[in-house]
Each structure stands twice: as structure tokens, then as C-alpha cells.
Amino acid sequence: QVQLVESGGGLVQPGGSLRLSCAASGSIFSINAMGWYRQAPGKQRELVAVVSSGGRPRYADPVKGRFTISRDDDKRTADLQMNSLKLEDTAVYYCNLQIFRPGVGVSDYWGQGTQVTVSS
Secondary structure (H helix, E strand, O other): OOEEEEEOOEEEOOOOOEEEEEEEEOOOOEEEEEEEEEEOOOOOOEEEEEEEOOOOOEEOHHHOOOEEEEEEOOOOEEEEEEOOOOHHHOEEEEEEEEEEEOOOEEEEEEOOOEEEEEOO
16 A cells, blocks of 8 residues: 655744655555645645656646745655745645556555644
């Protein structure tokens, strides 16, 4: 089985920064994509940033220029650097992993989520 462990969430003031980390473990043959999503209170989960194999990182419009996603296949990690945080960034952030396994195909996995709260 595949497991995702997220860390780095917390409480920060507006304009502050946080770095979220996602570490994957288990039977992983090839990583197709890793990304971060978020869900604010009363809203559905939405894409924040994602990077696919052979592709450029893609960001949601509200975080462009402020967030940066990085992927390290050797470490099986995906980090999200969050700068200039705003109140509207408050949400539970979820790591997403899409992998390929011989004889199985493509599968998606999700972390349990880490809380990010931006408040003065």
C-alpha cells in the first residue's frame, strides 16, 4: 500500500510563509504526478498546484506568484512553498500522488490533510 504523510501546516500571520511537505512511502514504481489541493470551510476541494512528469508546474490563479511546488522523485516528496499568505488561504491542504505500477496501472492517493490557518 501507498501512504502519504503531510507536514508543515500551522498558524501564521498575513504576509507570512509556510512550507508544506509530502512524503510518500510504499510500493511505488513510477510517479506520474504530485500535487497539492485545499479545502476551505464550506467549500469543495480545489487544486492549488500540481507537477506532472515531463510537464511544467501548474498553479491555481489565486496562488500564482506566491506559491511554488517542487517535486523530488528520489525522495518521493513534494513540497509547497507558500509566501505572502492571505486570509483566504486558510484551508486544509491535501497532498495528491498519482503513480503507475506494472500490472496495475495508474492509481491516485491522498494524504489526510494538514491545517493552514492565516490570521492576525
